[in-house]
Structure formats: C-alpha cells, structure tokens
Amino acid sequence: MTFKDDSKLFAAACPIPLDQYPHVTLAHGGGGRLMHQLIEKCFIGAFGALNPESRHDAALLPRLTGRLAFTTDSYVVHPLFFPGGDIGSMAVHGTVNDLAMAGARPLYLSTGFILEEGLPMETLWRVVQSMQSAAAEAGVRIVTGDTKVVDRGKGDGLFINTAGVGVIEHDRIIAPVSVKPGDAILINGDLGRHGIAIMAVREGLEFETTIESDSASVSGTVQKLIDAGIEIHCLRDLTRGGLASTLNEIADATRTEICVKELAIAVREDVRGACEMLGFDPLYVANEGRFAAFIAASDAARALEILRADSPDSQASIIGSVVGPSDPGLVTLTSRIGANRVLDMLSGEQLPRIC
C-alpha cells in the first residue's frame, strides 16, 4: 500500500484507539463488541446517522418524488491511495457519476467494506474520511453500510462497494435509446489522467510534474446541463476501457456510426508522453471524472459553453457526431494527419484494478 501525505484527510483523529487496535482483526467483522465499536465510532462517526432514533439494518429514506435510479459499483483499485484521490473518494465519485449518467440527482449511498485482517486501522479511517468529504462535496449522504473482514491473504487490504439511489426530476429519457444520427458528442475534458496516475504509482514512474487522477463527481456539471434545458440524449462516463470502449458500446447499442476527431480530444502532453512510454492508447485509458454527452446538434454550442464555464481548465470539447445508422455499430477516428481508422473495442485487459 502506498500512502499519500494529505493532511486534509487527517482533519479528525482516528476514533478507534490505535494503540489498542492498530490493525483490523477478524473480530471487527464478527458481529460482537468490536464490530459495534467500529460501526459507531468510525463509520457513523464520519458519515452521521440518517435515522439516529431508529438505528437499523436498513436506512429509511424520506419520501422521494420522481422516477428513481439505482446503481452499484465495487472498487478494488490498487494502490489504495494515489495522486488526486484514493479508493474512498473514488467509491463515492464513481457511483455518484453512474447516477448522474442516468440523468438522476444522486441522493443516497450505501457502502459495503470488505476488509482484510491486518489492514492498518488508520488506513481505514483515512479512507472513511475521504468518502465523507467526497460525499459532502457531491451533495450525497452515506446512509447505510456493512463491514466484513476476511482472513489475511484472502483480500487485498480494502475493497469497497457503494450502491446509490438518485431521483430523476425531468421527463427526458437520457439513455442510448435516445441517441439519434446528427447528435453532437461532447466530452467534459482531457483524457487519461486517472489511468496514468495509478500506473505511475504502481510502476514507480516519475514525471516532471505529478499526474493527478481526474477522479471527481460530475453530478453538478450534469445538473447544469439539465437545468439549462439542453437536449441531452445520452450520457456515459469514460471509466474502464476509456472513451473508445464507451463509444463502441453506444454505437453497438444504437446501431449507429460514430465519427470522432483525434484533434478535438484533449490529452495533456505529460499524459501522452506516459502513454507512449507505457504502450497505452489514451483513448482506452480509464478516467474517473470524464463523460461523453450525446446532445442534439442545435444545443451543442450552448452545452459546450456550459461545460467550459463549469471547469475552465478542463478542455471540454465537441469531439464528433453520430453520423448515421450502421449495423453493426461502428466508431471511426479521424487522426491528426487526417487518416480514418476504426476505433475498436478493447479485446483484452489493458490495465487491471484501475477502479
């Protein structure tokens, strides 16, 4: 495990006495006193209790009006801490973003911890604080959770599952089914930083400047597009498999041809250099705060303005469009020198345990 010295994560001292319990033990998952201490002090201490008067196995949510979106993701990223984030902030951002991609306003998260016996208690506490800080920033609450401990050697420090519930407050159907030929395709910024940030830590690579993960909640940005009445047809985050896999999924699901221009896709020079060195194509590298938006062409310019105003440094851009029906779906890329090539789906494994 690698540790990032981020003092903001040490805002509050660990509420579990570290001299007594420096590490997670099997008893912390056993249903007895130690588990209750962990839940009360560490988890509820950080996340708060939604129904303090009726503490329960399930959280009771206030009445919600509108259609609901429901999603889940497990996080097994290695290492647990990396420049720009950690497994805790990612576990919040990833699930918040999945809800946002359905056009929902994320509201509530659950969290399931699978701890390996021997995990430093302080590591767990740092991750939990990071989750809470990411949740507060994204406007969601962590309302219910579970802890399991597996024997040493049967896990890898810490895995986190989060599930999320959000509410859809508009009548649009934001989904592949709404994608139409002519739609403009926008992305909200430069690509490849999350994957390269992880890889750099794993391989001990050093660059002139530290490449930080782009891990972030995009829910606020999506909300701005919705509030402005932009005709959004589909949204998809560019995580495992990167932009190329996402576009292939959408082309395949909608039986359309998608054309994008390499020159319009921002990749930072240091990220591009690292990709060349490692033999990666940045279009296939995972991001954790980037998404593609399929938008009615007439609203594309306005949507781009909103994305750029929301994050002036991120290099949001219109990268291409849906050109017409195609069976099977097809993604073509016009390269920097003007040549066209098919951008295929990743067939093997580029970078394991990136999220």
Add this chain to the structure above:
Amino acid sequence: MTFKDDSKLFAAACPIPLDQYPHVTLAHGGGGRLMHQLIEKCFIGAFGALNPESRHDAALLPRLTGRLAFTTDSYVVHPLFFPGGDIGSMAVHGTVNDLAMAGARPLYLSTGFILEEGLPMETLWRVVQSMQSAAAEAGVRIVTGDTKVVDRGKGDGLFINTAGVGVIEHDRIIAPVSVKPGDAILINGDLGRHGIAIMAVREGLEFETTIESDSASVSGTVQKLIDAGIEIHCLRDLTRGGLASTLNEIADATRTEICVKELAIAVREDVRGACEMLGFDPLYVANEGRFAAFIAASDAARALEILRADSPDSQASIIGSVVGPSDPGLVTLTSRIGANRVLDMLSGEQLPRIC
C-alpha cells in the same frame, strides 16, 4: 472451494463457452469484450434486464409510492457452497431480510461481484443461477450490477455485495425506538443451523443427518404479520452474533431489560450436539432465516399462530419479553434448570466468514 451437487442449479447450461474460458481472467473485469460477454450472457442472461431498451449504468425504477428502505450487505462466506445454500442465495436472502426487518416490502437488488482471477466460470454461473432463483422466490428483481476481477491471491474466489431497495406500505415505525416494556419477543424458529452447517463443511464433520443452513427469505412471513395488522414494534434478523447479540443490541438501543427463557428457544438436537462438540453456544451462532419480533403483548398469541402456520416445522415460539427500563440495557436468560444468567454481547470472534 467445496461443491454441492445440486442439479437444480444446473437448470441452464453455462452460456460462457467453458472450453474457451474455463476460468475468470483479469480481462473479464477490464471493460472490454470479455467483460461485456460476461455481463450480457451470464448476468443479464440469468437476471433479465429491467430496461432492455435503455441499457445503462444505473437501473431506472418505476415510480414508487411510500417511504423507501435502503440497505446493503457484502457476502464473503467460506465455503461458497454449503448444505442448504450458497453464497448466491445468501446474498439475496440476507439483503431481502434486512429490508423486511425495517418493515419494507423488498423490491429491487443490486449486485456487485468481486471475482478472483482463476475462479471456475462454472462456479460463477451456478452462483448466479442460485441468486436468480432466490430472487424469484423472494419476489425481488436484481436490476443492476458490477463486476470486478482481482489478481489471483488477492481475493477468495468470489465476494458478492447486494444492496436493496424496498417500500414501506404502512405507517408503523418498525424500529428499536418503538420497543416498549411489556412487549413479547418471538422468534420464527429453531436456532443455530446456518453456523453449524458452515462449520461442519469447513471442519469436515459428519453427523447422522446433514445439518442444512436455515438460509431463507423471511419477507413473506413478515408481510403476513403486517397484513394481519399485528402491532409489530421491532424486527431484527439473527445473523452474525446470533440471538444473544441481537437482544443485546436492542436492549442497549432501547435502554430496557430483556428476559428470555432457554426452554422456549428451539435448538435441534443435532445442532445442540454439534455446538457442544465445537464449544459454541447456539444462542451466539449465526442464522440466515431467523428473526426476533418485538410485538405488543396483546397481539403475541395471534402473531405466534401466523408464524406457526407459515412454517409448521420451524418451531416458532414466544421466547420472553421486555420487562422494563434498564440502563445500561440488560439481557437475562432463565436457563433450563431455572437459574438466571446475564446473556452478554459477544466480545471476540466466534466464527469468521459465516456470511
């Protein structure tokens, strides 16, 4: 891993070509073709798709009226298959039961798989079928999911997280806050079978008859109590830590004294024998289909009738009552020979990875 030869789990042949992919590989979690094949054929093949026309990272749920309950649990049980169940059926029962304990009607589940590289593909398929069969039986749908693969040696075959959403269709507050002195305490059957079933497989113990786990959805039973208008104050499943820990939690949360009678608590003879041999107290052993109900004394007899009619063989019983305020909360047991002793909360670890 131990395999149970249960032909019902082989109702459908594995849709992933086993000669080509006999084992899960890192690429099955990589976001590319293999992951998509796994999702489409194995998971959607078994669970169906809720929104086939708008396949998405999040499931869109129909509008729900009423308060919502939201819960999560991870399952790390070892071994994956055991008499009376497997990790898949447990992952459904456990989360369904957590919702039922809040008085909710369970409706939708998410599932997050953390697979270890090298897991036999057929094992995964059997577990997935078992989940679907348990979900159908419990009246819930598995609507959204996620797959991660960790490198060999960094997991233990298969971990599953399920989160669940249910709807509360009545105005009762079924929670510790509603528990009152005078309440009768009922349990819906005999104790200790889940823990002993797991332990027997782990330790290679053989009994005259196979002890099967009690793993089951109790949602239907709870619904019957609610539909009959029984004045339910609190429900709690008797999982990790067993009955003793549950009663202590409730006594502690409600600052009351709880008295129960050992003679009223059913433990099968073979389970009692196994407990004696292994040095376990059946009151602390985990169950996966048993719950305690805190019920207004005036409704206790009628509630017992319903429990017994629902499952005539299970030996449901009234085990005691909430006798009055006490600070701190206290649980006393009147033993078979009439002596009283304090039933304390488990302090260490009795049986790791039981769920």
